[in-house]
Amino acid sequence: MQTKDRFTSIYFHRYKAFVDYSVALTDFNILVGPNNAGKSTILGAFRILAEGLRKARSRNPTVVRGPLGDTLGYNIELEETLVGGENVFFDYDDSQPASVKFRVSNGNELVLYFPEQNSCNLICRTTGKNVTSTSIFKSSFDVAISFVPILGPVEPFEQLYQQEAARLALLTYRAARNFRNIWYHYRDDFDEFRQLIKTTWPGMDIEKPEIDHSREKPILRMFCPEERIPREIFWAGFGFQVWCQMLTYLVRAKDSSLFIIDEPDIYLHSDLQRQLLAILRTLGPDILIATHSTEIISEADPDELLLINKKFTSAKRIKDPTQLQHIFGILGSNLNPTLTQLAKTRRVVFVEGKDFMLLSRFAQKLKKNQVANRADFAVVPAEGFNPQKVRDFKEGIEATLAAKIAATVIFDRDYRSKEECKREEGDLRKSCDVVKILDRKELENYALVPSAISRTIEKRLEERARRELETIPFTESVDSLLNSLTEPLKNHVSAKYMARRRQFEKAKAPHRDISTIDEQLMTEFDALWSSSTRLELVPGKETFGILNRYLQDNYSINVSPAAVISNLKLAEIPQEMVELISEIDEFRKKFPTQE
Numbered sequence: 001m002q003t004k005d006r007f008t009s010i011y012f013h014r015y016k017a018f019v020d021y022s023v024a025l026t027d028f029n030i031l032v033g034p035n036n037a038g039k040s041t042i043l044g045a046f047r048i049l050a051e052g053l054r055k056a057r058s059r060n061p062t063v064v065r066g067p068l069g070d071t072l073g074y075n076i077e078l079e080e081t082l083v084g085g086e087n088v089f090f091d092y093d094d095s096q097p098a099s100v101k102f103r104v105s106n107g108n109e110l111v112l113y114f115p116e117q118n119s120c121n122l123i124c125r126t127t128g129k130n131v132t133s134t135s136i137f138k139s140s141f142d143v144a145i146s147f148v149p150i151l152g153p154v155e156p157f158e159q160l161y162q163q164e165a166a167r168l169a170l171l172t173y174r175a176a177r178n179f180r181n182i183w184y185h186y187r188d189d190f191d192e193f194r195q196l197i198k199t200t201w202p203g204m205d206i207e208k209p210e211i212d213h214s215r216e217k218p219i220l221r222m223f224c225p226e227e228r229i230p231r232e233i234f235w236a237g238f239g240f241q242v243w244c245q246m247l248t249y250l251v252r253a254k255d256s257s258l259f260i261i262d263e264p265d266i267y268l269h270s271d272l273q274r275q276l277l278a279i280l281r282t283l284g285p286d287i288l289i290a291t292h293s294t295e296i297i298s299e300a301d302p303d304e305l306l307l308i309n310k311k312f313t314s315a316k317r318i319k320d321p322t323q324l325q326h327i328f329g330i331l332g333s334n335l336n337p338t339l340t341q342l343a344k345t346r347r348v349v350f351v352e353g354k355d356f357m358l359l360s361r362f363a364q365k366l367k368k369n370q371v372a373n374r375a376d377f378a379v380v381p382a383e384g385f386n387p388q389k390v391r392d393f394k395e396g397i398e399a400t401l402a403a404k405i406a407a408t409v410i411f412d413r414d415y416r417s418k419e420e421c422k423r424e425e426g427d428l429r430k431s432c433d434v435v436k437i438l439d440r441k442e443l444e445n446y447a448l449v450p451s452a453i454s455r456t457i458e459k460r461l462e463e464r465a466r467r468e469l470e471t472i473p474f475t476e477s478v479d480s481l482l483n484s485l486t487e488p489l490k491n492h493v494s495a496k497y498m499a500r501r502r503q504f505e506k507a508k509a510p511h512r513d514i515s516t517i518d519e520q521l522m523t524e525f526d527a528l529w530s531s532s533t534r535l536e537l538v539p540g541k542e543t544f545g546i547l548n549r550y551l552q553d554n555y556s557i558n559v560s561p562a563a564v565i566s567n568l569k570l571a572e573i574p575q576e577m578v579e580l581i582s583e584i585d586e587f588r589k590k591f592p593t594q595e
Contacts, residue, residue: 004105004106004142004466005104005105005106005141005142005143005257006025006027006104006105006143006257006258006286006466006467007025007102007103007104007105007143007257007258007286008024008025008103008104008105008467008468008469009022009023009024009025009102009103010022010023010025010042010045010100010101010102010103011100011101011103012041012045012099012100013098013099013100013101014089014090014093014096014097014098014099015041015045015088015089015090015098015099015100015114016038016041016087016088016089016090016098017036017037017038017041017090017310018038018041018090018310019090020313021038021310021312021313021314021315022313022314022315023042023306023308023314023315024314024315024317025286025288026286026303026304026463027286027287027463028280028281028286028287028300028301028304029286029287029288029289029304029306030287030289030290030291030296030297030300030304030305030306031043031288031289031290031291031306031308031315032291032292032297032305032306032307032308033307033308033309035292036310037308037309037310038308038309038310039262039290039308040262040263040290042288042290042308043147043260043262043288043290045100045112046145046147046258046260046288047147047260048076048078048100048112048120049100049102049110049112049122049145050145050147051076051077052074052076052110052112052120052122053141053143053144053145055074055076055122056074056122056124056131056134056137056141057134057137057138058134059074059134060132060133060134061073061074061124061131061132061133061137062074062075064121064123065113065115065119065121066111066113066121066123067097067099067111067113067123071123072124072130072131072132073113073121073122073123073124074121074122075119075120075121075122076112076120076121076122078118078120088114088120089114089117094116094117097113097114097115097116098113098114099111099112099113099114100112104141104143105466105467105468106127106140106142106468107127107468108124108125108126108127108140108141109124109125110122110123110124110125110141111123111124111125124137124140124141126140128140142257143257143258144255144256144257144258145256145257145258145260146249146252146253146256146258146259146260146285147249147259147260147261147262148245148246148249148260148261148262148264149175149249150175150176151175151176151242151245151246151267152176152177152242153176153234153238153241154176154177154179154180154233154234154241155176155177155179155234156234157215157219158177158178158179158180158181158219158220159217159218159219159220160181160184160211160217160218160219160220161178161181163185165178165181167185167186175245176241176245179222179233179241179244179245179248180209180220180221180222180233181209181220182248183208183209183222183248184208184209184211184220186252187208189251189252189254190208192251193206193247193248193251194206194207196247196250196251196279197243197244197247199369200243200247200272200275200279200369201240201243202370203226203227204224204225204226204236204240205224205225205226206222206223206224206225206233206244207222207223207224207225207230208222209221209222210222210223224236224240239268239269239272242267242268243268243272246264246267246268246276247279250279250280250283253283253284253285254283254284254285255284255285256284256285257285257286258285258286258287258288259280259283259285259286259287259288260288260289261276261287261288261289261290262289262290263290263291263292263293264276264289264291264293264296265291265292265293265295265296270293270295270341271373271374271375273293273295273296273299274295274296274299274360274372274373274374275369275373276296277296277299277300278364278369278372278373281566298354298357299357299360301560301562301563302318302319302560303317303318303319303558303560304318305317305318306318319558338378338379338380339378339397341377341378342378342397342401342405343401345376345377345378346401346403346404346405346406347376347377347378347405347406347407347408347587347588348377348378348379348380348393348394348397348405348406348407348408349374349377349378349379349380349407349408349409349410349584349587350380350381350382350390350393350407350408350409350410350432351379351380351381351382351409351410352381352382352383352384352385352410352411352412352442352443353381353383353384354381355381355410355412355443356374356379357562358443358444358446358447358561358562358565359371359410359443359580359581359584360372360373360374361562361565361566362446362565362573362577362581363581363584363585364566365565365566365568365570365573366570366573366578366581368581368582368584368585370585370588371581371584371585371588376588376589377408377587377588380393382409382411385411385412385414387409387411387424387427387428390407390409390428390431390432391431394407394431394432395431406433406587407431407432407433407434408432408433408434408435408436408583408584408587409428409432409434409435409436410436410437410438410580411424411436411437411438412437412438412441412442412443413437413438413439413440413441413442414441414442414496414500415441415496415497415499415500415501416437416500416504417501417504417505419504419508420504421437424437425437433587434583434584434587436580436583438576439536439576440536440537440540440576441536441537441538441539441540442539442540442541443540443561444540444541444543444544444561445535445536445538445540445543446540446565446574446576446577447540447544447561447562447564447565447568448482448535448536448538448540448543448544449564449568449572450477450478450479450482451478451569451572452564452565452567452568452569452572453478453482453547453559453564454474454478455567456559456563456564456566456567457474457478457551457555457557457559458474459567460555460557460558460559460563461473461474461555461557464556464557469556470556471555472554472555474555481547481550482535482543482547483534485543485546485547485550486534486535486538486543486546489538489539489542489543489546490529493529493537493538493539494522494525494529497521497525497537498518498521498522498525501517501521501524502514502517502518502521505517505521540561544559544560544561547559
């Protein structure tokens with residue numbers, strides 16, 4: 001069962017790069033920023049705390065030095081955490097103590113106090129009984145931290161060790177060297193682990209470790225059938241070995257309060273990074289990741305991103321998707337990975353901006369994981385409705401590769417008529433294999449599903465309540481709320497609708513009276529606006545922005561299109577989107593990677 005308590009915030013005082021710095025946590029936290037910004041410092045503090053929690057659950061507290069003098073607490077051996085104790089002080093100045101305070105959702109606090117070099121004590125602050133025993137500690141701090149240790153290649157010949165040695169290896173740099181032992185001694189979650197391997201790495205399977213007595217000392221073998229041909233895991237590629245280890249820690253972390261991963265992009269290919277994010281969303285514990293990966297950032301909801309900068313006093317949560325450009329600028333995003341993917345797959349999907357992030361969420365809901373992970377094609381942003389850029393890019397890549405590439409293009413409809421969309425699709429099919437101009441204004445409109453929005457709001461409020469934050473029950477009708485919030489958009493949308501349609505109709509019939517055209521268009525627009533199709537017509541991104549300003553002002557929460565998609569029921573997914581995801585799935589399978 002999932003632990004009840006969560007970590008809600010961290011406060012650093014004179015700790016490493018931070019003089020005074022705070023980080024507020026939610027259920028999904030992705031730390032981003034340049035090198036030396038302090039991301040790994042935050043994760044390292046949790047590693048120290050994890051060792052303190054282990055000690056506090058196994059023994060009674062003793063008298064230690066605290067911020068206010070001697071108190072009950074726990075001494076932590078820093079060498080066991082792989083965090084050097086001599087470098088924890090701000091500017092290496094150990095004349096003043098350092099501390100890190102962790103606030104828990106029940107109001108209690110855990111403090112790491114560093115009075116001098118190579119010394120760390122865990123102090124417990126509660127709103128109830130003082131912690132004088134293991135039983136009081138466990139009832140006051142129902143929290144658990146799991147994390148992925150340093151990963152590496154598995155041993156070619158791994159000796160069979162005792163169960164305790166396997167347990168100790170789980171959270172240290174020795175984990176990769178004891179990978180088979182871990183699964184030999186701790187088999188409870190193996191079936192779940194195996195299923196994850198089969199669904200995330202097509203064609204691969206994995207079997208439980210078995211003892212080989214052919215040598216002087218028993219060793220463990222672990223076979224991974226690929227297309228039903230068995231081979232020992234050591235002979236599988238390094239990428240597969242690392243992925244097996246990553247999934248091992250995932251399945252073992254289900255009951256934790258917090259699961260931590262430091263820079264998974266070091267180990268994982270881009271498509272595995274996207275799969276990792278999808279698995280983490282359904283794992284259970286809160287998630288804390290430090291990364292430089294533009295793949296992970298692109299897949300995330302903006303409000304899951306925390307910009308870390310030691311020059312400020314707190315981590316800044318991204319509120320507006322437009323702020324992502326600043327993040328990508330810091331990290332130096334470029335097209336090289338896209339070009340590499342194109343050369344390998346010879347398939348490309350063109351979308352507007354970051355639209356594939358939402359398409360990926362729909363694909364996950366529809367169990368089309370190969371589409372969601374886009375391992376079989378590259379995704380290229382077309383920067384708006386830009387058919388010419390699509391044609392030019394495709395021709396340029398084909399000239400560079402000296403080979404044909406298959407292309408799918410997906411554009412927003414905006415305010416184009418069905419007739420105009422049909423004409424544009426016909427032109428694009430001369431150069432592209434699959435062409436889709438959406439029936440709704442833009443991709444976000446497919447997430448404007450009132451029932452799913454209502455569920456998302458309720459889950460956000462439950463999350464706030466779980467962290468002991470004040471919440472107001474949501475009893476409003478989302479249908480009525482969206483009608484009310486979008487009504488002020490009517491004149492703006494009407495003007496855009498009329499201008500676009502009038503231009504097309506006039507070009508089609510130059511001699512037609514403009515007043516006749518306007519009267520027809522006004523009648524069409526009024527009918528669309530007064531019906532349920534209004535949510536297909538309004539600007540989706542802007543509507544979510546208006547909704548979130550209302551929710552923030554009244555309930556202190558936000559809901560993103562991606563979060564709403566995650567809460568859709570299968571029957572609520574628009575049929576057009578079901579068909580589009582199926583088309584992309586057929587595209588990735590139908591068109592060969594080689595001529």
